Each structure stands twice: as C-alpha cells, then as structure tokens.
Amino acid sequence: MDYKAPVKDIEFLLNQTLNVDAYQNLAGFADADQDTRSAILEEMAKFCSEVLTPLNKVGDHQGCKLDADGNVTTPDGFKDAYNQYIEGGWSTIGALPEFGGQGLPYYLSVALSEMVSSANMSWAMYPGLSRGAYAAILVHANDELKQKYLPKMVDGTWTGTMNLTEPHCGTDLGLLRTKAVPNADGSYDITGQKIFISAGEHDMAENIIHLVLARIEGAPEGTKGISLFIVPKFMVNEDGSLGARNPVKCGKLEEKMGIHGNATCVMNYDGAKGYLVGEANKGLKAMFVMMNEARLGVALQGLAQSEIAYQNALTYAKDRIQGRALTGAVNKDGPADPIIVHPDVRRMLMDIKSFNEGARGLLYWVALWSDIAHLSDDKKQKEIAEDYMALMTPVMKGYFTDKGFDNAVMAQQVYGGHGFIEEWGMSQFVRDARIAMIYEGANGVQALDLVGRKIGANNGRAIQRFFGECDKLANEVGKRGELKKFKEGLKTAKNALFDASLWMMKNGLTNFNNAAGSSYDYMHLFGITALAFSWCKQGLALGNDNSEFAKTKIKTGTYFMERIVPMVDAHLGKIKAGSKTMMEMGVDEF
The missing domain is CATH 2.40.110.20 (Butyryl-CoA Dehydrogenase, subunit A; domain 2)
Structure with missing residues (x-):
C-alpha cells in the first residue's frame, strides 16, 4: 500500500x-x-x-x-x-x-x-x-x-x-x-x-x-x-x-x-x-469539549481512509490490464487495456474522488470557523462560527464516516478478486474505516443530534444562515458559464434540504418518531448539500485559472453535481414517508 x-x-x-x-x-x-x-x-x-x-x-x-x-x-x-x-x-x-x-x-x-x-x-x-x-x-x-x-x-x-x-x-x-x-x-x-x-x-x-x-x-x-x-x-x-x-x-x-x-x-x-x-x-459539559474535538477527528478519519483507498485503487486501475475499451483498443500494442478505460471502474473512482475533494473543502472550512470561534474578538463573527461548528459536526461525523466506509469498499471492488486477498491491503482500509461509523457517538445518534438539537437551536438560526449562504453562493457561481452545473447542483440540493427541514418541523414535532425515523436520511441529504456548497466555493476560487489542475477540479465537481446530487431526491422521498411503516409492526413480527 x-x-x-x-x-x-x-x-x-x-x-x-x-x-x-x-x-x-x-x-x-x-x-x-x-x-x-x-x-x-x-x-x-x-x-x-x-x-x-x-x-x-x-x-x-x-x-x-x-x-x-x-x-x-x-x-x-x-x-x-x-x-x-x-x-x-x-x-x-x-x-x-x-x-x-x-x-x-x-x-x-x-x-x-x-x-x-x-x-x-x-x-x-x-x-x-x-x-x-x-x-x-x-x-x-x-x-x-x-x-x-x-x-x-x-x-x-x-x-x-x-x-x-x-x-x-x-x-x-x-x-x-x-x-x-x-x-x-x-x-x-x-x-x-x-x-x-x-x-x-x-x-x-x-x-x-x-x-x-x-x-x-x-x-x-x-x-x-x-x-x-x-x-x-x-x-x-x-x-x-x-x-x-x-x-x-x-x-x-x-x-x-x-x-x-x-x-x-x-x-x-x-x-x-x-x-x-x-x-x-458538571463532567459531561467538560467531556463534550473533548467529544466535539473527537467527532471532528473521526469525520476526518472517514475522509482519510477514503483518500488512501482511492489512491491505491487508482494505481491498480491504471496498471491492471484486462479487457478492451468498448470504443476501441487504447493499449494497441498490448494484449488488453488498463481497467481504468471501463466506465464502471471510472464510476467507482469518480464517486470517491468527488467525495474526497468536496469533503476536504468542507472539513477545512469548518476548521477555519473553529479558529474564528476561539480567537476572534468580533462577537457576531464568533456567533456565526459557533453556530456552524455545532450544526456541521454531526453532519460531518455521520456522513463522512458512512461514505468513508462505502468508498473503501468501492476501492476494494476496483481490485476485483485481489481486493479480497489480504496481501493487497485493501481489506485493511475497509476494516479500519468501519469503526469510525460507530465510535464517538454512533452515526444514528449523530443523526438524532442533528435533527433533535442542532437544526432547531436558537430558532433555527444556523441552518437559516446556511441556506442564505447557499443562495448567495449559487448566484455568484451562476455568473461563470463553466460552473453552470455547480449552480444547478447546489440549488437542487439546497431546495431539497429546505423542503426536508420544513417537513421535519411540521411532522417531527407532532410525532417524534417521524423525526427520528427520518433523521438518517436527513443527515445524508444535509451531507450532500454541504459538499455541493464546498464544491461551489472551490469552483469560484479557481477564478480564471486555466491550468490542468483547475480543469480537473471543474470536471470532478461537475461529476459530483450530476451523479451524486440527484440522490437528494431519494433521501427526500424517504424522509417524507415518515415513520409509520417502520413503527407499526409488532416486535414479534420481525
């Protein structure tokens, strides 16, 4: 490895x-x-x-x-x-x-x-x-x-x-x-x-x-x-x-x-x-300082395992010779083409790459807000920083570690049978990534924290501010023709999250099981939206850069908007289904 x-x-x-x-x-x-x-x-x-x-x-x-x-x-x-x-x-x-x-x-x-x-x-x-x-x-x-x-x-x-x-x-x-x-x-x-x-x-x-x-x-x-x-x-x-x-x-x-x-x-x-x-x-209050620090550290672990798994899968995909490209041989002097020519291999690699770069951007954005929260003398700025840290910590811990594990499994899949063999090392990434979904508060608990405490805190001040930033960012990105898909993706995700939040306020308060039963999908919907936000900030930061790095960034971000953002509709549909079908069965019916 x-x-x-x-x-x-x-x-x-x-x-x-x-x-x-x-x-x-x-x-x-x-x-x-x-x-x-x-x-x-x-x-x-x-x-x-x-x-x-x-x-x-x-x-x-x-x-x-x-x-x-x-x-x-x-x-x-x-x-x-x-x-x-x-x-x-x-x-x-x-x-x-x-x-x-x-x-x-x-x-x-x-x-x-x-x-x-x-x-x-x-x-x-x-x-x-x-x-x-x-x-x-x-x-x-x-x-x-x-x-x-x-x-x-x-x-x-x-x-x-x-x-x-x-x-x-x-x-x-x-x-x-x-x-x-x-x-x-x-x-x-x-x-x-x-x-x-x-x-x-x-x-x-x-x-x-x-x-x-x-x-x-x-x-x-x-x-x-x-x-x-x-x-x-x-x-x-x-x-x-x-x-x-x-x-x-x-x-x-x-x-x-x-x-x-x-x-x-x-x-x-x-x-x-x-x-x-x-x-x-008052020990829990003191311990939560450590817990919140640890939860950001665990979110980071999800990204970290996704990154190393991706790097090794990419190397294998470029080196492994098998089959021919459907549109004609690429490695014409060899017996077969590298497997990276195949669309399904590229799907797996691009899913991981677009997550990694979007998640890294969001993680560092929140880390900067942490610095502001601790160091700024501006009370309003500190309030914004503390709001964003509280709101985003359960989102990142839950979504990053879920996807980190999924991505490690996908990277293992790129290897085919070799991914299942210990000497290639891919199983270690899968096994190591799995714990991050559990410790420092299992991801189901993170989803409950997000829905039960964070989105409604201070009359929804933090999430309303985030919605406002999403709208502002989408408008700025929309002025750049090459970022059209970025604007569309962020607006789609933000609108779905806004719709889900309204549903939660209306249906979760009348039946807490509705909020709890939909919380996991809500966390993932929020995670996709937050990464769309991160990708738009990165796209805007490229300015007039025409380097290969910039071109690759735009291609990767566009992939996320076209292939990952549409998943918000599935999450929204499941959220609106409520808790009836998961709670109406008797215990002995399982």
Whole structure:
C-alpha cells in the first residue's frame, strides 16, 4: 500500500478557497504564512510516506500485545515513529505557547491530522486522543492542573485518553457506575471499569493521562450527577517527576475487526487517585469539549481512509490490464487495456474522488470557523462560527464516516478478486474505516443530534444562515458559464434540504418518531448539500485559472453535481414517508 499526501489540493483550499491569510488579525495566523504552511505540509507529507505508511500493514498484522502485568506493547516501529514525531515538534503545532505549544491555527492541525490518519489510522489515534484530552483540560481544569499536566502532554512526553463507556452503558452515560470517593487532600479514589478505551495503555509515552467520567458518592442519578477526573497512570510529584504507579490497569485488549495497531483497552480502576476537572456533577459539559474535538477527528478519519483507498485503487486501475475499451483498443500494442478505460471502474473512482475533494473543502472550512470561534474578538463573527461548528459536526461525523466506509469498499471492488486477498491491503482500509461509523457517538445518534438539537437551536438560526449562504453562493457561481452545473447542483440540493427541514418541523414535532425515523436520511441529504456548497466555493476560487489542475477540479465537481446530487431526491422521498411503516409492526413480527 502507498500514500502520497494531497498537498497541492490542501494548499489550493487554504490559499485560494478559504484565503486563510485574510485572517492575520487572529493569533497565530501570521506565524503560519503561505511559505511556512507549505514547508510544514511538505515535511509532514514526507514523514507520512516514509515513516507512517510502511507501518500501516505492520500494525494490522501484529496488533498490540498485553502481558500478565497489564503492560501493552505496540507493533514494531510504532514507538520509534512516535519518538520521531515528538522530536519533530509535531505534537506542539496547535497548542498554546504558555504550555510549550507553537500556537499555530487549528486548520493547519486538521490538515496535518488528515495526512497522518490516511497514512496510518491506528498510529494516528495515539497522539489524536491526546489533543482531545488537552482541549478538555485547557477549557475546564484549574490552573494548578493545567500547569501540572499540559506541558508534558503538549510536548508529547505524556499522552491522554477519554474514558466514558462502561460494559452496561455506551450512549446512555446516565447509567454509568464508576464511583469517586473524596479524600481529605482534595483528591478522589476512582473505582470502576471502562471499556473500548483507545490508546488506554501502551509503551510509546512515559505517562498516560486518563480523563475519566465517574459519579461522586451521593451525587444525583443520571447525567446530572457525572463528574470528570484526571487519573494519571503514574502519579506526578510536585517537581514534575513521575512517582508511584496508580492502581489503574489494562485488564484486556479487545480483539477487533480493524485498527489492530491501536490498543483498545478494558481499563480497571481500583481506587486510583483522581483529580476533579471543573465543577462537581458538571463532567459531561467538560467531556463534550473533548467529544466535539473527537467527532471532528473521526469525520476526518472517514475522509482519510477514503483518500488512501482511492489512491491505491487508482494505481491498480491504471496498471491492471484486462479487457478492451468498448470504443476501441487504447493499449494497441498490448494484449488488453488498463481497467481504468471501463466506465464502471471510472464510476467507482469518480464517486470517491468527488467525495474526497468536496469533503476536504468542507472539513477545512469548518476548521477555519473553529479558529474564528476561539480567537476572534468580533462577537457576531464568533456567533456565526459557533453556530456552524455545532450544526456541521454531526453532519460531518455521520456522513463522512458512512461514505468513508462505502468508498473503501468501492476501492476494494476496483481490485476485483485481489481486493479480497489480504496481501493487497485493501481489506485493511475497509476494516479500519468501519469503526469510525460507530465510535464517538454512533452515526444514528449523530443523526438524532442533528435533527433533535442542532437544526432547531436558537430558532433555527444556523441552518437559516446556511441556506442564505447557499443562495448567495449559487448566484455568484451562476455568473461563470463553466460552473453552470455547480449552480444547478447546489440549488437542487439546497431546495431539497429546505423542503426536508420544513417537513421535519411540521411532522417531527407532532410525532417524534417521524423525526427520528427520518433523521438518517436527513443527515445524508444535509451531507450532500454541504459538499455541493464546498464544491461551489472551490469552483469560484479557481477564478480564471486555466491550468490542468483547475480543469480537473471543474470536471470532478461537475461529476459530483450530476451523479451524486440527484440522490437528494431519494433521501427526500424517504424522509417524507415518515415513520409509520417502520413503527407499526409488532416486535414479534420481525
């Protein structure tokens, strides 16, 4: 398997489509000028292709190993790659300077994360979980905890995790049983079991900082009684050195379908020392900082697996000789033509390519809004940014990961029988991509969040603003003759989404099952519309560019408008069918 980071496409999005240099007033943006960005992207691309990609199959084949003492060994080369990563300062890119970070924009971290996740999704999860833990501690912990834990997490010496799920509860965290008993010194003893903990135990860092949801004795039942705690693997002395081992241990490594190179642990807490993050009984609010960061990271994983699967399928399609083009031989001196001449192979490749480039544009657009939300002094601008982030997070998490898996399967199909053979590596992309549809809130839950909370928030302010932007963008694109299909596609998708939203407001409030039963199709309809929006922004950004890159962009975007956007009609039809036929059957009729 091979991977070459799409640096040219990334630079086009940042430099032209989003024009990130227009935001020099935001902290850190001036330090990431175009030349600096280019150098950083090229260096990460090199690290991914030379170091991480060769380890992808190694991690899949070897997996992680757990010894009798609860210690986990990662696959060969993983630890050395991590050492190179932290020596290169990559873990510090987006963190605040006061904790040892470089303070560069979040959008740049997202671009780098896409590369890393494409190159080696399992490996990428180790530093990836740390970024989310950093964000939660930064926003909610007191200064003492920040100073104690963040510098080592920023420089990569320590990594972080999030511990939510228990054997009897996943999505419904109100049922969690892990308990916290207060001590006289202000600490707590944490006792309980957590499952599905990514990077919960490993040999790549000196210490692991677990963020754990638990219920303080006497706290209210349900989600109102949940608190968040820092529980380090090794206690940290006052001088910052490591002390005794805390009684938290990996009891089991899960045997998984994919992401074998990442240690997915059952974590046992046996009176482990923990420290309260934020207010007691307000743990979910603190954890959602990490969850939202993680959900964007998982959306990114859907795109990342789609990208590496596409690149390998494209190489195979150009090299594999079989059959003749229906319109006449192309490879006239050979016994057959490469399979890329066949329309059905091109259909699969174009479906994936048009998704990848549209999704990348949307992801970076939202990442830029995240920077604005955190850094801007303009209250109105911050409000817009926060609205878009809240609205688009469930759309991207759900739609990107659904399509990421579908696209990995399609890329496997390009290989025919070889795609089913392990040595070609395509099955790994399929297996790895599958988890992204499940963790950090299963995609059905994302759809419910979108319909139940996000589209109606603040009297529908965010989605109404998005509709307005779609109309404005369609009019601007319509002034360019070569982008006629872009305008038509965006208008078609936006009108379908508007129609679906009205239906939801009318029928979902009178019967919640209508909203819930239609939510998944609504999420996909929204995803197609958002990518049509992204494609129009890219088309407009090309200006008068007549390069081969620009011509290919327009062809790819036109394909999306002609071949993918029509699917909105099917989603709209299913939405309007309501929930009657799925809910009227008795349980014993299934």
